[in-house]
Amino acid sequence: MAVKQVRLYGDPVLRQRSEQVEEIDDEIRDLVAGLVATVDDAEGLGLAAPQIGILKRVIVVVEPGGDGQREHHVVINPAIVSACGEDVNEEGCLSIPGIFAKVKRPQSVALRGRDPSGRDVNIEAKGMMARAFAHEIDHLDGILFTDRISMVKRSLLKRKLNEIKKQAKEMLRSPQ
Numbered sequence: 001m002a003v004k005q006v007r008l009y010g011d012p013v014l015r016q017r018s019e020q021v022e023e024i025d026d027e028i029r030d031l032v033a034g035l036v037a038t039v040d041d042a043e044g045l046g047l048a049a050p051q052i053g054i055l056k057r058v059i060v061v062v063e064p065g066g067d068g069q070r071e072h073h074v075v076i077n078p079a080i081v082s083a084c085g086e087d088v089n090e091e092g093c094l095s096i097p098g099i100f101a102k103v104k105r106p107q108s109v110a111l112r113g114r115d116p117s118g119r120d121v122n123i124e125a126k127g128m129m130a131r132a133f134a135h136e137i138d139h140l141d142g143i144l145f146t147d148r149i150s151m152v153k154r155s156l157l158k159r160k161l162n163e164i165k166k167q168a169k170e171m172l173r174s175p176q
């Protein structure tokens with residue numbers, strides 16, 4: 001499965017709400033393969049379908065293991081069922097390259113959804129993993145981590161964000 005182009009901040013697709021997946025068919029399996037290939041190529045920790053231009057509720061979160069291993073948690077129609085505590089830590093996004101900011105997230109989350117074979121899954125995640133799931137689920141509702149930082153911080157990043165927007169426009173004009 002080919003690596004897909006990651007859509008950048010400013011691309012309107014990142015601001016739309018993704019649709020629930022009704023049936024896990026070839027199209028969805030293809031999308032899952034594309035997400036996994038793309039997040040690995042970018043050495044990212046997570047990716048959501050709208051980031052490769054597909055408005056479906058599918059995410060992948062990567063759990064780094066020993067020896068550079070990467071375990072992929074693919075969740076279809078993920079929903080957070082409970083969240084506990086608060087954790088403030090640095091966050092980044094493949095769609096907003098080069099920008100990092102501290103974002104407040106739950107310390108732990110419980111979520112449910114389906115795996116690519118259609119089975120129900122229940123996941124409990126803490127710390128960085130909880131952060132990654134919350135971040136990717138936000139993408140499915142058109143929310144970016146820069147929406148969750150203070151206005152002061154956002155205004156400090158404005159120039160960089162505008163540069164990424166310019167790149168996004170170029171990409172939309174001449175897609176790969």
Ligand SMILES: [Zn+2]
Binds near residue numbers: 092093135136
């Ligand atoms: Zn992201």
